[in-house]
Structure formats: structure tokens, C-alpha cells
Amino acid sequence: MKAKKLKASVPEFVETDASEDDANDSSEDEDRQLQKAFEKGELKPGLNAIVPLVKKDFVNNVKALKSKLEQIKLKYDWVETLDIVNAPVDTTPDVKQQYGDLKLKINKKGFVADEEKEDKAQHDFKREILFYQQAQAAVLECIPRLQKLKIPTKRPEDYFAEMVKSDEHMQRIRTKLIAKQTAIERSEKARRLRQEKKMGKQIQREVLQKRQQEKKELMEKVKKFRKGETTLDFLNEPKKTSKPKKKLTKKAKYKNEKFGYGGVKKRSKYNTASSAADISGFRVHKHASKPKIKKQRPGKRRRQQMRSKR
Amino acid sequence: MGKKRKRSNSETEAKQANEPESKEMSDYRFSDDLPPRKLKWINKQRVLVFASRGISHRDRHLMLNLRKMMPHSKAESKMDKKDSLLAINELCEMKNCNKCIYFENRKRMDLYLWMSNIERGPSVKFLVENIHTMEEMRLSGNCLKGSRPLLSFDPTFEKVPFYALLKELFVQIFGTPNYHPKSQPFVDHILTFTVLDHRIWFRNYQIVEEDGSLIEIGPRFVLNPIKVFEGSFGGPVIYSNPHYVSPNKFRQMIKQEAKEKYKNRVLSKKGKEERTPKGEAYKDIDTYDDVFETIEPEKAKGVEKDVFQRKKE
Numbered sequence: 085m086k087a088k089k090l091k092a093s094v095p096e097f098v099e100t101d102a103s104e105d106d107a108n109d110s111s112e113d114e115d116r117q118l119q120k121a122f123e124k125g126e127l128k129p130g131l132n133a134i135v136p137l138v139k140k141d142f143v144n145n146v147k148a149l150k151s152k153l154e155q156i157k158l159k160y161d162w163v164e165t166l167d168i169v170n171a172p173v174d175t176t177p178d179v180k181q182q183y184g185d186l187k188l189k190i191n192k193k194g195f196v197a198d199e200e201k202e203d204k205a206q207h208d209f210k211r212e213i214l215f216y217q218q219a220q221a222a223v224l225e226c227i228p229r230l231q232k233l234k235i236p237t238k239r240p241e242d243y244f245a246e247m248v249k250s251d252e253h254m255q256r257i258r259t260k261l262i263a264k265q266t267a268i269e270r271s272e273k274a275r276r277l278r279q280e281k282k283m284g285k286q287i288q289r290e291v292l293q294k295r296q297q298e299k300k301e302l303m304e305k306v307k308k309f310r311k312g313e314t315t316l317d318f319l320n321e322p323k324k325t326s327k328p329k330k331k332l333t334k335k336a337k338y339k340n341e342k343f344g345y346g347g348v349k350k351r352s353k354y355n356t357a358s359s360a361a362d363i364s365g366f367r368v369h370k371h372a373s374k375p376k377i378k379k380q381r382p383g384k385r386r387r388q389q390m391r392s393k394r
Numbered sequence: 395m396g397k398k399r400k401r402s403n404s405e406t407e408a409k410q411a412n413e414p415e416s417k418e419m420s421d422y423r424f425s426d427d428l429p430p431r432k433l434k435w436i437n438k439q440r441v442l443v444f445a446s447r448g449i450s451h452r453d454r455h456l457m458l459n460l461r462k463m464m465p466h467s468k469a470e471s472k473m474d475k476k477d478s479l480l481a482i483n484e485l486c487e488m489k490n491c492n493k494c495i496y497f498e499n500r501k502r503m504d505l506y507l508w509m510s511n512i513e514r515g516p517s518v519k520f521l522v523e524n525i526h527t528m529e530e531m532r533l534s535g536n537c538l539k540g541s542r543p544l545l546s547f548d549p550t551f552e553k554v555p556f557y558a559l560l561k562e563l564f565v566q567i568f569g570t571p572n573y574h575p576k577s578q579p580f581v582d583h584i585l586t587f588t589v590l591d592h593r594i595w596f597r598n599y600q601i602v603e604e605d606g607s608l609i610e611i612g613p614r615f616v617l618n619p620i621k622v623f624e625g626s627f628g629g630p631v632i633y634s635n636p637h638y639v640s641p642n643k644f645r646q647m648i649k650q651e652a653k654e655k656y657k658n659r660v661l662s663k664k665g666k667e668e669r670t671p672k673g674e675a676y677k678d679i680d681t682y683d684d685v686f687e688t689i690e691p692e693k694a695k696g697v698e699k700d701v702f703q704r705k706k707e
Binding site for chain 2: 160195248254261
């Protein structure tokens with residue numbers, strides 16, 4: 085009974101009709117396979133059935149392909165079709181130097197190798213370059229041919245005709261390109277200014293420190309002169325150019341380490357993976373559980389006695 | 395019958411065109427004179443470019459881009475998906491077209507493309523992937539509408555018979571015929587067809603300078619060939635692509651992979667639970683108790699050899 089029902093719903097399979105094809109939903113295919121198997125009696129009662137593994141065989145009828153090509157081939161001059169088969173141009177050495185090797189690696193099965201796909205941007209770039217270079221090679225070969233045949237390749241300035249993209253659209257593209265360019269320039273400029281400002285501040289600080297140092301030294305010498313310890317020779321002495329660097333005391337060093345000196349303070353005290361793993365500050369004796377002798381609270385009577393004594 | 399007569403006409407025209415006679419327009423003409431026919435137009439390809447109902451906006455734009463690029467194309471209103479594909483042949487004959495590009499959308503996700511030589515076949519079915527239309531902002535090239543393109547093909551198109559057939563079909567469909575009335579007399583852009591990853595990558599560049607500097611115009615898309623039929627929209631299959639994975643299958647695989655990930659996680663959790671000893675007897679056992687139980691390296695057997703080794707000095 086059930087089998088009959090299923091049979092009725094199976095659509096007739098027409099071999100020549102191209103629409104009956106693998107593009108159909110795979111679930112539909114499975115259903116049909118099941119139905120066929122059921123009709124043949126391969127399905128046993130129960131939920132699961134072992135589906136025989138059918139190897140899909142692919143067609144590559146070279147003979148038919150070649151004869152078809154022969155049949156439809158146009159036997160016109162090259163001018164009528166303008167087609168060309170060509171390999172991409174070689175990368176010039178300076179391009180190679182700038183971008184490295186631009187050739188896509190192909191594996192044995194004819195696909196692009198997996199290692200190329202690791203860097204998506206690089207993969208895209210290499211692929212586009214390949215197409216570009218192929219087009220370039222074709223242009224370099226075809227343009228002289230066309231010129232020989234006296235076919236114009238350049239449009240005269242005064243030849244106006246409808247373009248593929250409208251003027252309005254091209255205007256939009258242009259503004260977008262300009263906006264992109266200016267944005268890049270602006271960010272570059274801002275970065276440069278930031279750098280300069282940073283450098284300028286440092287230099288200014290150094291100059292100020294130097295000046296203070298000199299002033300201090302001078303005052304000391306003047307003091308000594310007043311006491312009569314030295315003469316006024318130091319006024320004629322040539323100026324010291326380099327100042328001796330002040331040695332940090334241990335305390336100052338520790339404080340610098342702890343509280344930071346210069347640089348960004350923000351987030352500097354957050355835990356990181358390394359700081360969390362760092363156990364150099366761990367002291368055993370602080371954490372070891374020693375049996376502490378705890379002073380017990382005296383009992384109630386004892387306390388009352390103590391109170392009365394007071 | 396009428397159609398047949400037309401065809402014979404075009405044949406005679408072709409014969410005439412081979413003779414080097416081009417009539418110049420005379421200065422004085424009568425108003426009821428017929429305009430002189432251009433006889434140089436030999437390669438008469440007419441391509442019907444249309445789609446099925448239910449194509450997405452991007453697919454439609456791609457179709458319109460192709461129409462814009464090909465002055466020898468003709469338009470047709472969208473076809474019902476329920477109609478048999480064989481009806482397209484009649485449609486083309488009515489429109490006087492001998493080539494056809496037919497876009498078909500399934501599930502509003504996957505775009506298929508048929509290319510066919512109407513009279514005698516063959517027809518090819520492709521899956522279209524990675525569509526970028528001409529309207530995209532980063533494709534900044536431009537060219538004359540109706541100018542004839544150069545067609546550049548990868549060397550694979552010569553070596554493999556299947557690709558050779560495809561090349562001939564592409565040439566006849568995408569190449570604008572010389573002296574086509576709607577075409578422009580300049581060659582200012584180039585179409586490239588490249589085989590990579592067993593797919594055909596389509597690009598359209600504007601020729602800026604003749605030393606080989608190009609700007610992309612668009613559209614760009616990838617054709618993944620599925621099958622080649624001997625006839626037009628039917629007939630025996632003469633090629634089927636062994637590398638083709640249907641988008642349904644592909645989506646299924648992705649889902650399967652995600653499912654596997656979850657399954658593995660659950661299984662590993664369960665496995666760990668099973669491996670850890672349970673019960674009263676194992677309560678006080680420290681898992682690291684046997685860390686210091688060693689044997690002499692000379693006595694190690696099998697897997698133990700990897701663990702117990704004498705340090706070389």
C-alpha cells in the first residue's frame with residue numbers, strides 16, 4: 085500500500101531534459117534514491133537502511149567536445165573576433181623587489197595551494213595581479229596588431245559618445261577617490277605633527293634642565309668666592325657642554341619602578357598574564373599555616389572577677 | 395519558413411561582404427531611397443540576455459551590466475522558472491538571436507548562468523560566484539558604450555578540449571561583431587578570462603595607455619562550470635566538472651563542520667569523565683602519586699622508552 089503511494093509521487097525521469105539535474109535540492113535526490121531502493125526491495129523494515137555507495141562518474145567526452153568545437157568554430161579573420169590566447173607578462177624586477185614573489189602556488193590537483201590562502205589580503209592581491217598581467221600582455225600584443233590593421237585604439241578628444249558609466253557616476257567615483265586620498269594625507273600629517281611635538285617637548289625639557297644646572301653651579305661658585313675660597317677665574321672658564329648625569333639612588337629607582345616615571349600611567353597596574361604568573365613576591369612564612377597560640381578569652385566568672393578587682 | 399529565408403539572406407550578405415566593395419553615400423539622394431546597407435558586418439551574433447523570475451538585485455545589475463557591455467545583445471522579460479528550458483530556444487528564434495545568456499536563481503542565493511549556441515548547441519551551465527557589478531565605487535575605469543573589446547584567454551583555453559570549446563563560445567558571445575551598427579569604432583577595453591582553481595575568472599579593464607596601464611571597469615565574476623550539453627538547453631552531457639561542489643552541498647559541509655566541533659567537544663568531555671576513576675576506593679588517591687615512580691631506561695619497553703631516557707652527557 086505504502087509502496088504504491090510512493091511510486092505515484094515519483095516524477096518521471098527524463099534523461100535528455102537538462103533541468104533534471106544536480107542543481108536540484110540534494111534532499112530531493114535522497115528522497116528519490118530512497119524511493120527507488122524501496123521499489124527494488126532493498127529497504128528492510130526498520131529505521132536505518134544501508135545505502136549502497138554510488139560513485140559519481142563524470143563525463144569528459146573529448147571526441148564530442150572536439151567535434152562540437154569544429155562545428156561551431158567561426159572561420160573569420162582575427163579582426164572580427166579580436167581574441168587572443170596569452171600568458172601573463174613577467175613581473176619586472178623592481179616590482180618583484182617591492183612586493184616579493186607574486187606568483188600563485190598551484191598544488192598537484194590544480195587548485196591554489198593552501199599556504200597561499202593563509203593571508204587573505206595577499207592571496208587576493210596576487211590573484212588580481214595575475215589577471216592584470218594577463219590583460220597587460222594581451223594589450224601589448226594586440227595594440228600593435230590593431231595599429232597595423234589601421235583600427236583606431238584611441239578616441240580623438242572631440243569624439244563624444246555615450247560611455248558605459250554615466251558622468252554622474254564617474255563624478256561620484258572621483259569624489260570618493262579624492263576623499264580617500266585626503267583622509268590618508270590628513271592622518272599622515274597628524275601623525276607627523278604628533279611626533280614632532282613629542283620630540284620638541286623633550287628637547288625643551290633638556291634645555292631648561294641644563295640652564296638650571298648652569299645657574300646653580302654659578303651661584304655655588306659665587307658663594308665660594310664670597311667666602312674667599314676661590315678666585316673669580318671661573319667667569320673666564322669655557323662653558324661646560326655636557327652635564328654629568330645624576331645617579332639614581334636605590335630608593336628613587338624603586339619608586340620609579342613602583343609608581344612609574346614617564347610613559348603612560350593608564351592601565352600600568354592592571355594584571356597581565358605574566359604578572360599573574362609571577363610569584364617572586366611570594367613569601368612562604370607569610371602564608372604558612374603555623375599553629376598559632378591563640379589567646380583564649382577568659383571565662384565569664386574570671387572576667388567578672390577581673391572587673392570587680394578594678 | 396520565413397525564418398529560414400532570413401538566414402539565407404544573411405549568408406548572401408556575408409558573401410557580398412567578402413568582396414571589397416563599399417558604397418559611399420552620394421551627396422544627392424532621394425528621400426524614398428533606401429539607405430545603403432553596411433556590407434562589412436559579417437559576424438552576425440545576436441545574444442539574448444535575460445533572466446528567470448526571482449533573481450536578486452545584484453544578479454539583475456550584473457545582467458544589465460552585460461547588456462550594456464554588449465551592443466549586440468537583446469533583452470527579454472523575465473522567464474517563469476516553471477517553464478521548460480527548451481522554451482528558451484523558441485524565444486531566441488523569435489527574437490532572431492543565435493546565442494543566449496540566461497541567468498537563473500535558486501533559493502534567492504545561488505545564481506546559475508546558461509550560455510548556449512541556439513541552433514546546434516552546445517550549451518553550458520555555470521554557477522556564478524563572487525559577483526561585483528560595474529556600479530561599485532572602487533572600479534574606477536570607464537569606456538565607450540558599445541566599443542569592441544579585446545578578448546584575452548589563459549593558455550589553458552588552448553590545451554584542454556573542454557576549455558577550448560568554452561573559449562569559442564565566449565568569443566562568439568562576448569566579442570562585439572566588427573561593424574555592428576551599435577558599436578563604436580575604437581578598441582578601448584579588454585576582457586580577460588583566466589582559469590584558476592578550476593574556475594573561470596572574468597575581468598574587464600579599460601586600456602588607459604597603450605604601454606599597458608589598465609584600470610578595471612567591472613563587472614567581475616567567477617564562473618564555475620557544471621556541465622556541457624551537446625544541444626541547446628538539453629541533449630546528452632558531454633562534460634561534467636568533477637571539481638564542482640553544489641552550493642547546497644557546500645552549505646551542508648559547513649554546517650557539518652560546525653556540528654562536528656560541538657560533537658567533539660561533548661565527546662571529549664564525556665571521555666574525560668569516564669577516564670577519571672570514581673568510587674570510595676579512589677577517593678584519597680592523588681593523581682600525581684606515581685610521578686616519581688621511575689624505571690631504569692634499559693628496562694623500558696615500548697611506549698615507556700619515550701618517557702624514560704638516560705640523559706646524554
